Amino acid sequence: MSGTPTETEIQAQWRAAVDILETFRAHIDGTHAGAGGKWDTLLQSLEGEYTPTELANWAASFRSGCSDLMSPALGSQALTPILFEYANRIDSDATATQGFGSGFRTSAQIFRALYDWFVDNSLTVQSRNITFDTSSTAGAGNIGNGDCGRLTEDENGFALEACHVEKKLLKCIADQNTGVQEQAEVFEVLGQPSSFDSVLRASYGSGADANTTIVSRHAGQGSGGSLLTNSSFSEFDSAATPKFTGWTETSGSANIDQDTATFYRSHPGAQTDASLKLTGNALLKQTLTNMRIRRLDVDTPYQFRIMVNKAAGSGTGGNIIIRMGSSSKTVALTALTSTWNEVIIDFDQNCWPRDFNEDAFDVEIEWASASSGYLLIDDAIFAPLDQIDGTYWFLRATASTHTPWLVDDILSFTDTGGAPATGQIQWWLWVSGFGYLPSTTGTPTFIDPA
Numbered sequence: 373m374s375g376t377p378t379e380t381e382i383q384a385q386w387r388a389a390v391d392i393l394e395t396f397r398a399h400i401d402g403t404h405a406g407a408g409g410k411w412d413t414l415l416q417s418l419e420g421e422y423t424p425t426e427l428a429n430w431a432a433s434f435r436s437g438c439s440d441l442m443s444p445a446l447g448s449q450a451l452t453p454i455l456f457e458y459a460n461r462i463d464s465d466a467t468a469t470q471g472f473g474s475g476f477r478t479s480a481q482i483f484r485a486l487y488d489w490f491v492d493n494s495l496t497v498q499s500r501n502i503t504f505d506t507s508s509t510a511g512a513g514n515i516g517n518g519d520c521g522r523l524t525e526d527e528n529g530f531a532l533e534a535c536h537v538e539k540k541l542l543k544c545i546a547d548q549n550t551g552v553q554e555q556a557e558v559f560e561v562l563g564q565p566s567s568f569d570s571v572l573r574a575s576y577g578s579g580a581d582a583n584t585t586i587v588s589r590h591a592g593q594g595s596g597g598s599l600l601t602n603s604s605f606s607e608f609d610s611a612a613t614p615k616f617t618g619w620t621e622t623s624g625s626a627n628i629d630q631d632t633a634t635f636y637r638s639h640p641g642a643q644t645d646a647s648l649k650l651t652g653n654a655l656l657k658q659t660l661t662n663m664r665i666r667r668l669d670v671d672t673p674y675q676f677r678i679m680v681n682k683a684a685g686s687g688t689g690g691n692i693i694i695r696m697g698s699s700s701k702t703v704a705l706t707a708l709t710s711t712w713n714e715v716i717i718d719f720d721q722n723c724w725p726r727d728f729n730e731d732a733f734d735v736e737i738e739w740a741s742a743s744s745g746y747l748l749i750d751d752a753i754f755a756p757l758d759q760i761d762g763t764y765w766f767l768r769a770t771a772s773t774h775t776p777w778l779v780d781d782i783l784s785f786t787d788t789g790g791a792p793a794t795g796q797i798q799w800w801l802w803v804s805g806f807g808y809l810p811s812t813t814g815t816p817t818f819i820d821p822a
Contacts, residue, residue: 391821447804516777527724535762537790538577624654689743697728
């Protein structure tokens with residue numbers, strides 16, 4: 373067969389392929405597999421000399437064949453030619469800017485370009501409708517305290533739906549007494565058990581696929597450390613310009629000082645424990661050239677946070693403002709409680725370099741419209757988020773009075789929703805290893821099979 377299909381016709385082909393995959397999956401998972409299914413009924417009935425062995429072997433072979441027919445490999449085999457057909461179609465569009473036809477492209481490269489095409493043309497698929505848990509639940513016996521923030525949307529504000537829907541456990545496996553430095557504790561990330569094949573995939577978790585380790589973020593160097601120079605304001609010389617190594621005093625130099633008596637916490641490799649003291653309006657910044665990196669990864673989200681204490685110096689008036697490139701967070705001093713408070717960039721699309729990038733990128737800390745007293749600022753962490761099973765995580769100390777983590781401390785997250793029939797096209801994209809497309813919980817432009 374030949375011809376030049378329209379985008380609508382290609383989507384119809386795609387929908388028909390997914391319909392076959394999903395209809396088969398729903399039938400096998402819903403009718404044959406699991407407790408009370410046809411396979412279970414057969415196996416429960418077996419007795420005699422011949423049938424217990426031979427029919428059990430036959431049922432296992434039958435299940436294996438069914439698993440193959442809804443495996444990631446078969447899904448990819450169905451969707452790959454559709455992606456290439458889509459690339460040909462879009463490349464013939466005079467308004468296309470994706471450049472599909474400029475040299476050889478892999479299916480993964482084409483899929484990224486197709487994602488951009490959907491964004492540029494306001495196209496969407498049906499969302500998997502996952503309810504992401506973004507607030508950690510601490511274990512009842514925890515000694516340490518803190519939190520793990522989570523980013524679940526991309527640079528265009530679309531949900532990161534290429535992930536398992538399950539309960540995830542973050543468990544401390546190394547602390548200052550078992551091989552790592554204090555404040556740089558190591559956590560293992562554990563998902564729920566996976567199905568041993570492709571049958572009932574949606575009823576199980578990520579298994580070993582999502583297992584990894586992450587390090588609690590801190591203001592020092594090394595694993596888990598901030599990308600900033602002098603993140604904890606330890607290196608200070610009142611007679612120098614600038615006073616704090618690595619930081620530029622954009623304004624209010626006379627109001628910038630160091631406090632070694634009151635600070636949020638220490639950090640790995642600390643020579644001096646201290647905090648930044650602001651006695652009035654002031655603005656400090658650190659540029660990319662001053663940081664311990666020299667370039668940003670545009671495909672990795674970042675986060676910037678500080679800890680602020682207004683009570684120690686009875687600071688009043690105005691706002692504390694932090695900026696990460698063009699992204700910012702403003703908090704009124706009246707909204708801060710006593711002792712230490714976290715001020716952090718929101719976990720949204722503004723964490724992505726394509727959104728916060730700017731000429732002469734820097735991070736900034738400002739006290740604006742100050743009235744009286746002074747503020748203390750410590751633990752300024754600028755760092756990439758950790759990718760785990762398709763979403764991004766940021767583990768760090770947040771409590772007003774911080775206690776370091778100890779082995780067996782636990783944080784957990786439980787996602788819900790995401791059933792395959794909810795967003796069929798999206799679900800099979802994920803299963804087939806491609807990722808996700810821009811989605812909506814409303815009415816998509818590229819609809820699922822009926």
